[in-house]
Structure formats: C-alpha cells, structure tokens
Amino acid sequence: MRLSRYFLPLLKETPAEAQIVSHRLMLRAGMLRQEAAGIYAWLPLGHRVLSKVEQIVREEMDRAGAVELLMPTLQLADLWRESGRYDDYGAEMLRVTDRHERELLYGPTNEEMITEIFRAYVRSYKALPKNLYHIQWKFRDEQRPRFGVMRGREFLMKDAYSFDVDEAAGKAAYNRMFVAYLRLFKRMGLSAIPMKAETGPIGGDLSHEFIVLAQTGESQVFLDRRMLDLPVPGEDVDYDGDLESIVADWTRLYAATEDVHDSARYDRETPESERITARGIEVGQTFFFGDKYSKPMKAVVSGADGVERPVQMGSYGVGVSRLLGAIIEASHDEAGIIWPDPVAPFGVGIVNLRPGDAATDQACAEAYAALTKAGKEPLLDDTDERPGGKFAAMDLIGLPWQLIIGPRGLAEGKVELKRRATGERHTVPLAEALSMVGA
Ligand SMILES: Nc1ncnc2c1ncn2[C@@H]1O[C@H](COP(=O)(O)OP(=O)(O)OP(=O)(O)O)[C@@H](O)[C@H]1O
Ligand SMILES: [Mg+2]
Numbered sequence: 001m002r003l004s005r006y007f008l009p010l011l012k013e014t015p016a017e018a019q020i021v022s023h024r025l026m027l028r029a030g031m032l033r034q035e036a037a038g039i040y041a042w043l044p045l046g047h048r049v050l051s052k053v054e055q056i057v058r059e060e061m062d063r064a065g066a067v068e069l070l071m072p073t074l075q076l077a078d079l080w081r082e083s084g085r086y087d088d089y090g091a092e093m094l095r096v097t098d099r100h101e102r103e104l105l106y107g108p109t110n111e112e113m114i115t116e117i118f119r120a121y122v123r124s125y126k127a128l129p130k131n132l133y134h135i136q137w138k139f140r141d142e143q144r145p146r147f148g149v150m151r152g153r154e155f156l157m158k159d160a161y162s163f164d165v166d167e168a169a170g171k172a173a174y175n176r177m178f179v180a181y182l183r184l185f186k187r188m189g190l191s192a193i194p195m196k197a198e199t200g201p202i203g204g205d206l207s208h209e210f211i212v213l214a215q216t217g218e219s220q221v222f223l224d225r226r227m228l229d230l231p232v233p234g235e236d237v238d239y240d241g242d243l244e245s246i247v248a249d250w251t252r253l254y255a256a257t258e259d260v261h262d263s264a265r266y267d268r269e270t271p272e273s274e275r276i277t278a279r280g281i282e283v284g285q286t287f288f289f290g291d292k293y294s295k296p297m298k299a300v301v302s303g304a305d306g307v308e309r310p311v312q313m314g315s316y317g318v319g320v321s322r323l324l325g326a327i328i329e330a331s332h333d334e335a336g337i338i339w340p341d342p343v344a345p346f347g348v349g350i351v352n353l354r355p356g357d358a359a360t361d362q363a364c365a366e367a368y369a370a371l372t373k374a375g376k377e378p379l380l381d382d383t384d385e386r387p388g389g390k391f392a393a394m395d396l397i398g399l400p401w402q403l404i405i406g407p408r409g410l411a412e413g414k415v416e417l418k419r420r421a422t423g424e425r426h427t428v429p430l431a432e433a434l435s436m437v438g439a
Contacts, residue, residue, distance in 0.1 A: 001346065003381045007044050010393055020216040022328035023148030025337050029397045031324075038145025038153030045397060046324070048345035050156065053323050054135055056187050056342060057158045064180035064239050066131040066160050071113050073137055077103035079112045082297050092140045106139035111293050111315055114161040118311065119299035125165040128301065128311070129173055133160030135320060147216070149325045150281065156321040162314040165303055167290065170312035174206055174288045175243040177316040179233055181210050181284055182250065184318070186232040188327055189340025192283055193227050195255040206288035206314075209257060211280035214329040221280040222263075223255035224270045257282075281326045288314040331421075337398030338421050347376035348437055349399040351390050353406030355382050363405050363415065363430055371403075374439035378403075395420065401437050405430070 009030040017034075018024040026032045031046030042050055058068065077095070080086035086093075086105075094106040107113070114132060122130070135158045145153050162173035178194065185192035194208040211221055233246055254270045256262065257280070266275070291310035294300070300308040331338045339345065348371050352364045364380060371378040379399065381390050387406075394402050404416040409427065417426045417433040426436065 001377075001379050003379060004383050006379070008393075008397070009043065010396065018148065020147050020150070020325075020329070021332060022150070022216070022325040025328055025332060025396070026148055026324070029337060032148065036153075038142060038151070040149065040152065040154070045345050049324055049339070049343055050321060052343045052345070053188060053327075054156070054158075054320050057184050057318055057320060058135065060180045060184035060187070061133050061158065061160060063183075063235070064131075064176045065129075066133045066177075066180075068134060069117075069132055070134045071107070071110055071117075071136060073107055073139070074104045075107045075110075075113055077105055079116055080105065083112050083115075083293050084296060085112065092142065094139045094141050107136075108138055108140045109157075109315075109317070110134070110136075110159055111161065111313075112297065115293045115297045115299050115313070118161075118163055119294075119297065122163070122299075122311075123301060125301050125303050129162065129164050129169055131160055131162045131173060131176070133158060133316075147218075147325065149321045151218070152321065155319065158318040158320055160316040162316070163299075163301075164312045165301060165309075167312055170288055170290065170314060171206070172243070174286060174314050175247045176239050177286050177314070178208065178247050178250070179237060179239070179243050181286065181316070181318070182232045182246075183235070183237070185210060185212070185283060188323065188343050190283070190323075190327060190330060191228060193221075193223060193255050193280075194250055194286075195221060195223065195257050195280075196251075196260055197257065197285060198259050206286075208251075208286050209282045210284040210286075211255075211257065212283050212326045212330060213276075213278045213280050214326065215279055216329055217279035217281040219280050219282060220258040220261075221256065221278055222258075222261050222266055223276050223278070224253035225274045225276050227253050227255050281322070281329065282319070283323055283326050284316070284318040286314070286316045288312075332398070335392070336396035339398045339400060341400050344400050345377075345397070346379035346399050347371070348378045348401040348403055349394045349397070350378050350380040351387075351394060351402060351404045352380065352382050353387050353390075353404065355384060357407050359410050360405055360407050363410055367403055367405065367415075367430060367434060370434050370439045371437070374434075376437060376439055403433055403437070 011028045015027045033041045096104045138157045139154050164170040192210040192212050197207040197209040294310035299311050301311050302308045354360045368380050402418040414427050415430050
C-alpha cells in the first residue's frame, strides 16, 4: 500500500475523552472513530488489525475441530422467551420492533439461536460431538461504555458452542476449547491466564475467564506467579487425544478474579513470594453449562441406549475487538504502538526520505516489489511530509520494521532498517535489509 493513496487520518492532539493508552493510541493512529457512545467505525488501519486477530481466532478454532457458520445479528424475542432470558436480560438488551410489530433484539450472545439450529437438525448421539462457532457483532447496551474497544456497546465476538451426549464428552469438548484459547492468545503475543470464574446457578466449577494482566484492566486478580511460566501447547497438540493433563497443569496453581477470590485458599496454596495481585482484562471466557438451554428448549438427542436426553452444552467467547485494546495495553511505548508481528497491519513500513529523487524512488520501488512478493505487506510512505513527521508516524502506527531509504545512504549503497520493538538499527545494503526481514 502506498501511503499517498491510503486513508490514515493520524491525530496530532491526544483526544481528551480517551482515558487509557490503548484508546488514545487507537484514535491517534487513525484506527478508530467513535460514532456514538461505545459504537465505532473501524478505519482502514484498525480494520486490518481486526481482520488479522479474527483470522488467528478462526484458525485456532478450526484446528480444534470447531465449525464456522454465521448467525444474524437480529434475533426474535420469542426465541429468548423459550429459555426465559428475554425478561431476565434487562436493560443491556437492545430491543427493536419491526413494521409488523414483531419483537426483535440485537443479539448480545447466541445460546438460544444455536440451540434452535441444533435441535432442528440433530437427533442422535451419532452426530456428536459438534462445536459450532461464529464471529459476529454483538450489542450490549452497557451502562458505562468506556475505554474504547475495551467496553463497547457494539463489539465483535467469537462465540463457539459445543454439543455432547454426556457430561464426560462435554468436559472433553471444554478441554479442547481451553487449549485452543491458550494457543490463540499466545499467537497474538499475549499471555492470557485462565482463572477460575463464577458459574452462576448451574453449579460445577467449569468456567474460566482468560485474563491478560494490565494496569488498566477492569478486574482485580490474584494469581501464583508460576502461572506466567507455563508452556503453551504447540500447533501439533492432538485435539483427538486426552487434553486433561494440559488443562490440569493450567488449573493447578491458584488464579482467580476478585468475584471468586478465596483469600484463605490463596494464602494456603501460594507461597508468599509467588503471590501476584494485579489488574486484568478479560479477553475470553469458557463455560460448561450442561442442559441449561437444551432442557427448556427441548434440544434432545437419543443415546446409544435409545433414550432421549437434553444435549450437554458449553459456550466459549472471545472478545475479538477488545483484544486490539489488550494487545496495545501490553505492547506500546511513549512513541506509539508496537504490534506483535502476527497481528501487525503491515509488516514493513518503507520510508522514502526524498520523493522525487530518482535513485531513492527507484530503491523504494524495488523494496516495495520484493516485500510484496514475499507477502510482507509493505506500507510505503511516499508522501511529501518532512522526515521527522514520517518517523513519528511510523513509530505511532507501530509496524514491526521500518526500512528507511534516502539519497545520502544510497550514495554509499546503504539503507537503514529499524526494528520497532527494540529500536535496533542496521545500516546495510538494500538486499541485506530485505533478507533480514525475510524477503
Ligand atoms: N462490552 C464489551 N465490549 C467489548 N468486548 C466485550 C464486551 N463484553 C464482553 N466482551 C468480550 O466478549 C467475551 C465473551 O463475553 P462474556 O459474555 O463472557 O462477557 P462478560 O463476562 O459479560 O464481559 P464483562 O465481564 O467484561 O462485561 C468477554 O470475555 C470479553 O472479552
Ligand atoms: Mg465473561
């Protein structure tokens, strides 16, 4: 992409309404525009990162055996009356009426709808296990939308739903999602710690919130420091095998949010030197709730014994749009964002220090072609802005590499390559710089 043709409305001033660094940087870097409280337009740079985050989530869901579909944003109120949640949900639910006076709602989550789809087609245990997911916009009329994408009213969520014949199979499905979550957050450069979470009236202890530690997080958390050193399963993890030992390793040590914190247990189980009290951002939650929806909604399957029983279900959410905020909270400096490579909107920023200078333009074009061919998605700054402004913009938008090309360097056969994360600089011939970034 050439910057002169792109749409990157950077802000010079720090927007007064943004209270936390990720919100400030997303606005300043031209990623986001607020259209109403908690409702945002995703500008091109923000949209590129959102798509990358979404794609990582998708790949890890698919790897774990989940199947993607897409459900609508609007749902019938009657469906929610079947589970009893229509009245319970309260003011967070955006309710609308169509021209035929039918009551609809903008979905805050999809348990009811997926249960309706499942019961329409599946009757036998032979079709199980199944895990269906989508990545779709949700609406929750939050009382206090704030912190940009962290607590929006409209936000992008990945929600997966598992269906199993009995509790043991349901637990195995839960474990697959648990492991997939460890992997997908890690792939984005995040350390997300599963913490015991409230399960509500259904009981059992099968719910975890995945929490990224950050000073600006909304939850207070208590954990054993050794959680931070646990190994995340590789992409060769066998989702058809028994994942219990991995889940056991990740749930043995103490980690809990304030809602379920048990200070006596914490003190007993965690040596004082290993205790961490911190703030955290909830980036995902996994939940096994058995027949909570399948029973009232009559989603039953016949077992091997021919007896029909409500299907055992779990649901698994990831806050896809919130993740951008969490990534920035975890990875930035005074100059701007530092994108981890896998989610960077562009892989390399090429800075042309003297547009119009034939040799410089030529070297930039060469670099651009080579990087494009290698799939590095370069962004070429070919504008007339002064060098200082170009450097500041590149630092702000946080691309992993900056390739700086100008007449003075070229006269000596050199360009400059800068790694955004470390500030490390290499003055080398263009071919060498290209090979250092993998082109
Ligand atoms: N208002 C929101 N804005 C952005 N992301 C959200 C919002 N609400 C929930 N999410 C994301 O969706 C995921 C799954 O939704 P879930 O129903 O578990 O949310 P929640 O527990 O109500 O979230 P919270 O406690 O933060 O309100 C959450 O883990 C979070 O990452
Ligand atoms: Mg939650």
